[in-house]
Amino acid sequence: MIRSRLIAAAFLLGVVTAGPVVAQDVATGEAEAPPAPPPSVEEGLAGWQLFYEVASHPRCANCHTGADNWPMWSGPSYGKPQRHGMNINAGDSRVGAEALVCSTCHVTLSAADGGPDPLPHAAPRAATPWMLAPVETEWFGKSSAEICAQVKDPARNGERTIEEVIAHVEEGAFQTWAWNPGGGREPAPHSKQEAIDALSTWAAAGTPCPEE
Amino acid sequence: MGRLKTITRRTFLIGSVAVAGGVAFGAYTVAKPHDNPLLTGLGDGEAAITPYVRIDAEGVTLITPRADLGQGAYSVQAALIAEELDVELDQIRVDPGPPSPAYWNTAFADEAAAFMAPGGGLGESLAYGAISAAIKTFGVQITGGSTTVPDGFVKLREAGAVARETLKLAAAEKSGIAITDLRTEAGRVLLPDGTELSYAELAPLAARITPPQDVPLRDPSGWRLIGKPMQRIDIVAKSTGAMKYGIDIAVEGMLHAAIVLNPAQGGALNGFDATEALKMRGVSDVVEVTGGVAVVADNTWRAFEAARKISFDWGPAAFPATMDEHWQALADSFTEELRDSRVRDDGNVEFAFAEMPGLIKAEYRAPYLAHAPLEPISAIVRVDDDRAEVWTGTQIPRFVQSNVARLAGLDTERVKVNVLVMGGSFGHRLEDEVVKRATEVALLFRGTPIKLTYSREQDMTHDFPRQIAMARMRGTVRNGQVDSYELGIAMPSVIASQMGRQSLPGTGPDSQIVAGAWDQPFAIPNHRVTGYRARELAPISSWRSVGASSNGFFYNLGLDELIHAAGADPMAERIRLCSNDEARKVLETVAEMSNWGSDAGEGRGRGVAFTRSFGVECAMVVEVAATEGGIRIEKVFVAAEVGTVIDPVNFDNLVKGGVIFGLGHAMNCEITYTDGIADQDNYHAFEGMRMYQCPEIEVRGLENGERVRGIGEPPVPPTAPALAGAIFAATGKRLREMPFNKHVDFV
Amino acid sequence: MRLTVNGQTHEVDVEPEMPLLWVLRDELGITGVKYGCGIAQCGACTVHVDGAAVRSCQLPVGELTGEVTTIEGLGQPGALHAVQQAWIEHQVAQCGYCQSGQIMAAAAFLALNPEPTDQDIDAVMSANLCRCGTYPRIRAAIKSAAATMRSA
Known part of the structure; x- marks a missing residue:
């Protein structure tokens, strides 16, 4: 549904070329509905703002840190943002291979919904090996404009199209964890669906970014 | 030997008693109430032999009355006995011994007596009040107050010496050779012709011989073990996972219990719903205990997990809900x-103050602190109709015994207490709530041993923390010198809180309110230290170095501010003010070790502090660098005067540990309460020092006195103020409250 | 459920969510592995899974893939691991409760990095808490063990 709205909007804007997915959508007849007008730049910016609230939340930003490779601890449990305790540095490998691998403490679950509710303040776990996000995707402490520019820059988003960015939010194991971290941790704000919708609106509006 | 010798001489003689297949040597406690008021509590039948050495067919067993919390007490006590007995440390076994009233900890009472003694200060004499009576009672076989070494230094060596001479008498009788021609070595008596008689084979005969008294102790110049590096007797077990701590012990047929106590400590349990918990696998029952509930299950984890599924209706805490109210109460x-x-x-x-202008005033704060030894508290209790048995790591086995007896309605001697190895304490195991709660559960499961293990969260939030304390300083300087220094210290009484939980009276002056401050060897012309007893707030308990842990900080901080105002050097002015040689020597030693007075370099600073506590003069210099990311503690130099160092390796390890403990808590630890609930429940919020923050530490033990003192606690009090002094020197920032990370970052 | 610990295979009937720590301690009676915090803050529960250091309090036994080694399996008197030997030589332990975890962390680390710098040691070993403050001796023991292992 969301995807079809994005694609419909993208069609109108001509920002993506028709591919098999689009053809399939067309074939199901959804395209027969009267095309919705594309979201305005303001709507797009509002969509971005919502996603920025997600991206800058501790559940995401704590591990989207810069080239010094320090994971961060911030959020309601901490008086002020601080480096991950215990002198933990993920190294250039971003998985701690140089010293202590993240998976020493952060368990890789075999299923996204695996395991019981962890104890408060236990090492969070996901259905993928724990790691820092790639260094190009530095979000911690960055402005909305900076993150916005990064997210739509294929050179800094893992060579993803916007659609792929949205799919990444939808399917990634860390994203699943971020909205269901357990252990009494504050989840990322809004819901995953709202974040996806917001990104879609932003994309359909031409991925406008806020001014600095 | 001076005073210590006199006291111990008056309180015990070494005797012997036959045991199955051998003989035991120990202290025969003599009650002389007119000579020593601390002995008035001894009743009939309590003046019995208290064994320190048992020799039987199994070999030599040393019975070490003071528990090992990690400080190496077993090894040190064994070395003291073995020194005179002529056995090697690898030939012997160690047994912590049963709770017994005759294991007097005379040194603990000694410490209190100095404060209580009329004429101990110029201002007023303190009555021999209820607090001192409580300390007397409490002082019986506790492990605390760094008293293990002072208490055992004479007693244990004498036990070894008397046992050796008795075994030689037995060998003389057996062989017909004069005792003067006999030698002892490595657990044997050697005859002139080279024949060896093992202690084990002589033991039954020795049991029939009256032990000689007044066997002279060997001259220190002839010591084989004392003063030499020794391998701790537990070191292999502790490096291979073989050491069994209290939490590791399993008793046949036991069930596991977890506990949930009102998070608002001391508050009531109004109700609970355990429906979900009771459905969980392995859960036998959920029962009410004082202050909460216990879950009984077939393993620890199932009990812990079920405990998370219970919902509660809790009453409020029995003390003020917010920290503002706690601080206000002190103010x-x-x-x-x-x-x-x-x-x-x-x-x-x-x-x-009236004479000199420029009165300097400041206020200081020290927070509540958890003990948080790495091994959470646990206890196994089995109650039967006519007896009970306890397995736990404790510093107060006699209280454990009487409390279990009282709860179970048994005579004290029907309760057997097995003292287990402890994974740290720092004063935590001077409390026995875990045993009382386990007993309550065990009473409902008669005949079944119940092992109650606290989760880390329950342990930390229901600790009885270090006292919260506040101090106010006033003072003046004159001609570049400190001229007057008044320090008022307010805190609730630790001793009263702790005694209260043992139903002992807690009125009268509490030495701990001013410990580490009133008795500092500085001759300041006008000098006053006053203790103010705040009302009871959160329940508190003894924390490594007790009153001195906060007061060493206050005292040195006040002195630093005055010295700074005088334009003097923190080291030089302290040395100038010294009123005893030991203090001067330790300060001069750390000055030399740290190269005090040389340029520390840009953005760097040194701080010095000195505290005399538990009879030990301890001086410390901390050196820090102010880096972009924050303060980095680079070096620490410590000198302590302990009279005699028994094991230099253990001494070095304990002093360094004390420094790290003191620095870690000063940096980043506090227990605070919101709505009467502790905000910190695990190490993420109560971290202490991690290895990357650990400075180089250089330690020197001075051995100038005839006395012997423990070193577990004395390094702690000067640590925080030395760090504060260093931060001031490096940054100009004066830190007046702990933890320091409220005001500076550490890297 | 089947698991291999110190070369021995065990069959246990437990919930897959049960942390490996408690399976080892309460079901198999292997108590060298310690409970200190339950949330990966102290490291006392460190074991090896196929040679890699793992906090056993965090690992649901159902997620275990590999062979477990505990301090008991690392070495025993007579056949001590170089790290244990160094721990004894340097008399590292005070209370000793954290030391199983410290030793297991150090052994896994030295297997990957036989020539650690002080900074390397601090990077890895800061995740193991010692409340007694034995860090200076741990540092020294790791360097000794590294030297022994290199010359072996």
Whole structure:
């Protein structure tokens, strides 16, 4: 549904070329509905703002840190943002291979919904090996404009199209964890669906970014 | 030997008693109430032999009355006995021994007596009050107050010496050779012709011989073990996972229990719903205990997990809900009405304040602190109709025994207490709530041993923390020197809180309110130290170095501010003010070790502090660098005067540990309460020092005195103020409250 | 459920969510592995899974893939691991409760990095808490063990 709205909007804007997915959508007849007008730049910016609230939340930003490779601890449990305790540095490998691998403490679950509710303040776990996000995707402490520019820059988003960015939010194991971290941790704000919708609106509006 | 010798001489003689297949040697406690008021509590039948050495067919067993919390007490006590007995440390076994009233910890009472003694200070004499009576009672076989070494230094060596001479008498009788021709070595008596008689084979004969008294102790120059590096007897077990701590012990047929106590400590349990918990696998029952509930299950984890599924209706805490109220209570305590002691009152501070302009004033704070030893508390209790048995790591086995007896309605001697190895304490195991709660559960499961293990969260939030304390300083300087220094210290009484939980009276002056401050060897012309006893707030307990842990900080901080105002050097002015040689020597030693006076370099600073506590003069220099990311503690130099170092390796390890403990808590630890609930429940919020923050530490033990003192606690009090002094030197920032990370970052 | 610990295979009937720590301690009676915090803050529960250091309090036994080694399996008197030997030589332990975890962390680390710098040691070993403050001796023991292992 969301995807079809994005694609419909993208069609109108001509920002993506028709591919098999689009053809399939067309074939199901959804395209027969009267095309919705594309979201305005303001709507797009509002969509971005919502996603920025997600991206800058501790559940995401704590591990989207810069080239010094320090994971961060911030959020309601901490008086002020601080480096991950215990002198933990993920190294250039971003998985701690140089010293202590993240998976020493952060368990890789075999299923996204695996395991019981962890104890408060236990090492969070996901259905993928724990790691820092790639260094190009530095979000911690960055402005909305900076993150916005990064997210739509294929050179800094893992060579993803916007659609792929949205799919990444939808399917990634860390994203699943971020909205269901357990252990009494504050989840990322809004819901995953709202974040996806917001990104879609932003994309359909031409991925406008806020001014600095 | 001076005073210590006199006291111990008066309180015990070494005797022997036959045991199955051998003989045991130990202290025969002599009650002389007129000579020593601390012995008035001994009843009939309590003046019995208290064994320190048992020799039977199994070999030599050393019975070490003081528990090992990690400080190496077993090894040190074994070495003291073995030194005179002529056995090697690898030939012997160690047994912590049963709870017994005759294991007097005379050194603990000694410490209290100094404060209680009339004339101990110039200002007033303190009555021999209820607090001292409580300490007397409490002092029986506790492990605390760094008293293991002072208490055992003479007793244990004498036990070894008397046992050796008795075995030689037995060998003389057996062989017909004169005792003067016999030698002892490595657990054997050697005859002139080379024949060896093992202690084990001589033991039955020795049991029939009256032990000689007044066997002279060997001259220190002839010591084989004392003063030499020794391998701790537990070191292999602790490096291979073989050491069984209290939490590792399993008793046949036991069930596991977890506990949930009202998070608002001391508050009521109004109700609970355990429906979900009771459905969980392995859960036998959920039962009410004092202050909460216990879950009984077939393993620890199932009990813990079920405990998370219970919902509760809790009453409020039995103390003020917010920290503001706690601090306000302390601020309101600096009154004549709440004055607890003023043992130090030299010159006339009021006159000095009136005379000199520029009165300097400051206020200092020290927070509640958890003990948080790495092994959470646990206890196994089995109650039967006519007896009970306890397995737990404790510093107070006699209280454990009597409390279990009382709860179970049994005579004390029907309760057997097995003292287990402890994974740290820092004063935590001077409390026995875990045993009481386990007993309550065990009473409902008669005949089944119940092992109650606290989760880390329950342990930390229901600890009885270090006292919260506040101090107010006033003082003046004259001609570049400190001229007057008044320090008022307000805190609730640790001893009263702790005694209260043992149903002992807690009135009268509490030495701990001013410990580490009233008795510092500095001759400041006008000097007054006053203790104010705040009302009870959160329940508190002894934390490594007790009153001195906060007061060493306050005292040195006040002195630093005055020295700074005088334009003097923190080291030089302390040395100038010293009123005893030991203090001067330790300060001069750390000055030399740290190259004090040389340029520390840009953005770097050194701080010095000195505290005399538990009879030990301890001086420390901390050196820090102010880096972009924050303060980095680079070096620490420590000198301590302990008279005699028994094991230099253990001494070095304990001093370094004390420094790290002191620095870690000063940096980043506090227990605070919101709505009466502790905000910190695990190490993420109560971290202490991690390895990357650990400085280089250089330790020197001075051995100038005839006395012997423990070193577990004395390094802690000067640590925080030395760090504060270093931060001031490096940054100009004066830190007046702990933890310091409220004001500076550490890297 | 089947698991291999110190070369021995065990069959246990437990919930897959049960942390490996408690399976080892309460079901198999292997108590060298310690409970200190339950949330990966102290490291006392460190074991090896196929040679890699793992906090056993965090690992649901159902997620275990590999062979477990505990301190008991690392070495025993007579056949001590170089790290244990160094721990004894330097008399590292005070209370000793954290030391199983410290030793297991150090052994896994030295297997990957036989020539650690002080900074390397601090990077890895800061995740193991010692409340007694034995860090200076741990540092020294790791360097000794590294030297022994290199010359072996």
